[in-house]
Amino acid sequence: AQSVTQLDSQVPVFEEAPVELRCNYSSSVSVYLFWYVQYPNQGLQLLLKYLSGSTLVESINGFEAEFNKSQTSFHLRKPSVHISDTAEYFCAVSDSSGSARQLTFGSGTQLTVLP
Amino acid sequence: GAGVSQTPSNKVTEKGKYVELRCDPISGHTALYWYRQSLGQGPEFLIYFQGTGAADDSGLPNDRFFAVRPEGSVSTLKIQRTERGDSAVYLCASSDRAYGGDTQYFGPGTRLTVL
Numbered sequence: 088a089q090s091v092t093q094l095d096s097q098v099p100v101f102e103e104a105p106v107e108l109r110c111n112y113s114s115s116v117s118v119y120l121f122w123y124v125q126y127p128n129q130g131l132q133l134l135l136k137y138l139s140g141s142t143l144v145e146s147i148n149g150f151e152a153e154f155n156k157s158q159t160s161f162h163l164r165k166p167s168v169h170i171s172d173t174a175e176y177f178c179a180v181s182d183s184s185g186s187a188r189q190l191t192f193g194s195g196t197q198l199t200v201l202p
Numbered sequence: 203g204a205g206v207s208q209t210p211s212n213k214v215t216e217k218g219k220y221v222e223l224r225c226d227p228i229s230g231h232t233a234l235y236w237y238r239q240s241l242g243q244g245p246e247f248l249i250y251f252q253g254t255g256a257a258d259d260s261g262l263p264n265d266r267f268f269a270v271r272p273e274g275s276v277s278t279l280k281i282q283r284t285e286r287g288d289s290a291v292y293l294c295a296s297s298d299r300a301y302g303g304d305t306q307y308f309g310p311g312t313r314l315t316v317l
Contacts, residue, residue: 119303130309130310130311136303187258189258191247
């Protein structure tokens with residue numbers, strides 16, 4: 088069984104400030120890790136994912152996340168946020184070792200970028 | 203190309219009624235997933251299909267819930283004897299393969315309200 092914890096349900100931050108959204112997971116098997124984003128009135132879309140290799144992964148719009156196996160974390164960071172980054176962000180995991188294919192999601196973090 | 207579509211976008215029904223929710227995945231995607239998202243929570247897995255068969259239905263909450271994908275494309279989630287606790291956004295996702303690291307593409311969801 089797997090679980091994902093996003094401790095911060097809401098994160099307000101001023102425009103151009105850095106931000107970190109925290110994600111910790113628990114799993115008895117090895118996992119793949121994902122961040123999905125849901126913009127207002129839109130569906131969930133993939134932001135970035137870690138499958139293997141370099142533990143630092145980046146998105147096309149400046150976000151990055153680092154897989155830390157010892158701390159079972161996959162925190163999402165951006166050095167300078169924009170108003171358009173306002174959205175709900177979901178961390179998720181899936182089983183990389185067995186037959187299960189579904190995603191297990193955290194409860195989400197609402198990022199609000201203030202002018 | 204066209205993304206995942208879901209119909210209806212909103213469904214209001216009365217307790218005890220039967221409802222059907224439809225998902226049209228991205229053309230060619232063999233894997234299809236159903237999730238349920240309650241207010242303030244992340245999506246929770248219900249069932250996934252590989253082709254026409256339900257490969258994992260471990261997330262279905264009880265036998266009132268059933269899903270089919272008879273031709274390996276469109277899927278219908280069926281809920282019998284609806285209860286107020288079934289109120290949620292039902293999300294469908296598809297991917298072109300069924301392995302844990304594959305990107306799942308989500309539809310906009312169907313908001314179900316049981317009065």
